[in-house]
Structure formats: C-alpha cells, structure tokens
Amino acid sequence: MTTDDQQELAQLLPVPAERDLSPGRHRHHKELLLRTIDGDRSRSRRRLMRPPVVLPLAAAALAAAVLVTVLPGAHPQDDSATRITPAAPGTAHGATVLLDRLAAMALTVHVGPVRDDQYVYTRSKATTTAHIKPVRTGPLKEREDWRSQDPRPTKDAGFFRQDGKYLPIHNSGPTPAGIDRPTYGWLASLPTDPNALYQRIRKETRPIKDSDFDQAVFESFGYLLRDTVMPPQTQAAFYKAAAKIPGVVELADGADADGRHGLAIAREDHDRDQRTEWVFDKETLAFLGQRTYLTKTSEWGEAGTLVWANAILERTVVDGPRQTP
Numbered sequence: 364m365t366t367d368d369q370q371e372l373a374q375l376l377p378v379p380a381e382r383d384l385s386p387g388r389h390r391h392h393k394e395l396l397l398r399t400i401d402g403d404r405s406r407s408r409r410r411l412m413r414p415p416v417v418l419p420l421a422a423a424a425l426a427a428a429v430l431v432t433v434l435p436g437a438h439p440q441d442d443s444a445t446r447i448t449p450a451a452p453g454t455a456h457g458a459t460v461l462l463d464r465l466a467a468m469a470l471t472v473h474v475g476p477v478r479d480d481q482y483v484y485t486r487s488k489a490t491t492t493a494h495i496k497p498v499r500t501g502p503l504k505e506r507e508d509w510r511s512q513d514p515r516p517t518k519d520a521g522f523f524r525q526d527g528k529y530l531p532i533h534n535s536g537p538t539p540a541g542i543d544r545p546t547y548g549w550l551a552s553l554p555t556d557p558n559a560l561y562q563r564i565r566k567e568t569r570p571i572k573d574s575d576f577d578q579a580v581f582e583s584f585g586y587l588l589r590d591t592v593m594p595p596q597t598q599a600a601f602y603k604a605a606a607k608i609p610g611v612v613e614l615a616d617g618a619d620a621d622g623r624h625g626l627a628i629a630r631e632d633h634d635r636d637q638r639t640e641w642v643f644d645k646e647t648l649a650f651l652g653q654r655t656y657l658t659k660t661s662e663w664g665e666a667g668t669l670v671w672a673n674a675i676l677e678r679t680v681v682d683g684p685r686q687t688p
Contacts, residue, residue, distance in 0.1 A: 444497065444668050445490075445668065446665065446668060447668070448667065449614070449617075450615045450617065450627070452612045452614060452629060453613040453614060453615065454612060454613070455611060458613045459606040461613045461626060462603060462605055463602070463603065464648060465643065466598075466599035469598040469599040472595055474592060474593070474594060474595055474598075478512065479514060479546075480682075481512050481681065481683075482509040482510055482684055483510040483591065484507070484510075484678070484680065484681045484686070484688060485510070485590060485678045486507050486508075486675075486678075487505070487506055487674060487675050488503045488620050488621055488676060489504060489506070489620055489672065489673040489674075490502075490503055491503070492671075497663055500669050503621070504526070506525045507687075508522075508523045508532070509521045509683075510590075511546075512547055513540075514546055515539065516537035517537060517538065518534045519532070519533065520532040520533065520538070521684060529685065541567075542567045547592055547593060547680075551593065551597060553600075555596045555599075556600065557604040560604040561604035564580060564587075574634060575632050577610055577630075578632040578634070578639075581608050581639065584605045584608065585641055589653065589675060592678065605628065611628060613628060613629070614626070617640045617642040617654070618642060618672075619651040619652030619673065619674040620672035621652070621676070623642070623651050623674065624642075625644045626643050627640040628640070631658055636658050637657050637658055637670060638658050640653055642654070650675055651674060652674035652675050654672035654673075655669075656668060
C-alpha cells in the first residue's frame with residue numbers, strides 16, 4: 364500500500380485531534396489507520412497521521428481475497444462492503460442522561476492505584492481494510508497491548524502481540540506521560556470537576572486546519588475512555604465532561620466489532636459525512652468498543668458503509684510486559 368493510499372484512508376478515518384505534527388502526537392489515529400489497513404506492524408497510539416516508526420506492511424494483506432466482516436445489524440450491500448443499519452439518533456438530553464448513568468457506574472468500580480512500573484494490558488479486536496475507495500472492511504484481527512505506565516520521557520511505550528508476534532510500540536521521540544501517552548498517574552492528576560476537565564481536554568486537543576474541532580475533542584475523549592485505566596473519580600468526570608461536547612447524542616442500539624450490541628454515545632462529523640459511536644453494555648454499562656460508518660453516499664461508499672470498528676475484550680493492569688491476566 365502506497366503513502367498516497369494511506370493518506371486517502373486517513374481522510375476517511377476519525378478526524379485527528381491536532382493541527383501541528385509535533386513528535387508523538389500521531390499515536391492513536393495512526394494506529395487506527397494501520398489497524399484498518401492490516402493491523403500487522405508497529406505503531407503507537409493516539410492521533411491519525413502521526414509520525415512514529417512504521418514498519419513495512421504485510422504484502423499478503425493486499426493480495427488476500429476480500430473477506431467481509433458482517434456485524435449484527437449490518438447488511439452487506441454486495442460481496443465487498445459491510446453495511447450498518449444504525450439506530451435513529453436521540454437527543455443531547457438523552458446523551459446527558461446516559462453519560463450520567465455511566466459516571467455513576469464508574470464510581471462503583473474499584474480501580475486501585477497503578478504503579479509506574481506496571482503495564483495496562485488490553486486485549487481487543489479490530490476490523491482491517493480490504494479496499495480504500497470505496498471502503499471495504501476485511502477480517503477482524505485480535506491484538507494484545509502492554510502499555511508502560513512509566514511517566515518519564517521514553518520512545519518505548521510498551522509491546523503488542525498480533526499474529527503470534529511480539530513487537531515494540533515506539534514513540535517518534537522521547538514522550539513523557541500526558542495526553543500523547545496517557546498513564547494512570549497523568550490521568551489521576553487531571554481535574555475531576557467536569558467543566559474544568561472538559562476545558563483541559565479542549566485545550567490539549569489541536570485539530571487539523573479546517574477540520575471539525577468538536578469532533579476532534581470527541582475523538583480525544585473516546586480514545587482516553589477506551590484505551591486506559593483511570594481512577595473512578597476521573598472516569599466519572601470524563602463521562603460528565605463528554606456530555607458538554609456539541610453534537611453528542613445517544614443511540615438506542617449500537618454494535619462493536621465483535622457483534623456485541625449495546626447503548627451508544629455518538630457524534631456525526633458533517634465534514635466527513637460519517638458517524639462515530641461509543642458502545643456500552645446495556646446491563647453493566649461497560650465500554651464495549653466503537654465503530655465509524657458513512658452517513659452519506661459518496662466516492663468512499665454507500666451510506667451505512669462500515670469504516671472501522673473495534674471491540675475491547677479485556678483491560679486490566681499487569682506487572683510486566685507479555686504477562687497476561
């Protein structure tokens with residue numbers, strides 16, 4: 364896959380929450396891009412189109428036959444595209460009610476302090492991409508991550524395992540704990556007043572020029588809620604603060620990449636004509652995963668075409684890399 368192909372796909376994925384391409388600020392969305400291409404090589408978290416070390420992509424992924432990932436509630440328009448039948452969006456008030464419930468539930472979950480020498484372990488699945496324009500999702504791939512909680516500046520953020528191989532997660536340069544590398548300690552240092560937290564995340568979110576800034580903020584919140592372990596008070600504040608993002612609504616039904624249905628918090632990016640959903644279990648309110656799909660027909664595909672989806676299968680704290688719960 365060429366650089367031009369990657370850049371075209373990058374235009375379709377959730378808006379990168381930054382303006383300047385500073386070292387270490389591409390991790391999350393770069394990972395979304397590479398997972399969506401074939402999930403096969405080293406990359407770091409956070410914003411799309413960041414410049415970490417990117418190893419060669421597997422040529423086999425490009426030569427493989429197209430496999431369709433059909434989620435429950437999705438209907439393939441043909442043999443090459445996965446379609447979503449989304450629930451009708453609710454209201455901002457409905458989102459506030461659901462996010463308040465999520466905040467209350469977060470306060471009931473015990474999360475002990477995480478030491479600087481420990482790792483956040485995550486096991487997840489995500490779709491891959493079989494074709495860029497029009498977009499077609501390929502098979503799911505499972506991955507395990509071990510994220511270092513050491514607050515000191517480092518280029519080595521941890522390890523991941525995929526397809527039976529362990530590979531390092533590299534930063535583009537020495538990166539301290541912060542929004543670019545959110546450790547438990549950094550998250551614990553954030554304000555727990557929802558208004559102050561909302562303003563803090565807005566301040567640290569820097570969108571690309573002419574992009575939807577509020578969508579960039581929504582992506583920042585989604586990344587931090589999905590891929591980290593944080594104190595209950597901080598997590599509760601994040602949910603309450605997310606209700607302040609303009610355009611956020613609730614959905615009666617959504618599904619993650621593993622086909623698990625749940626309630627959803629969503630926002631539509633009108634610049635890119637796509638909707639991103641955070642999906643939560645209807646009973647436990649646990650974060651299940653997220654998905655992004657087209658809301659209008661364009662050169663990228665038919666309305667309802669799935670762009671990307673993931674599922675968080677397990678998330679906990681371990682004492683060392685390669686250690687499993």
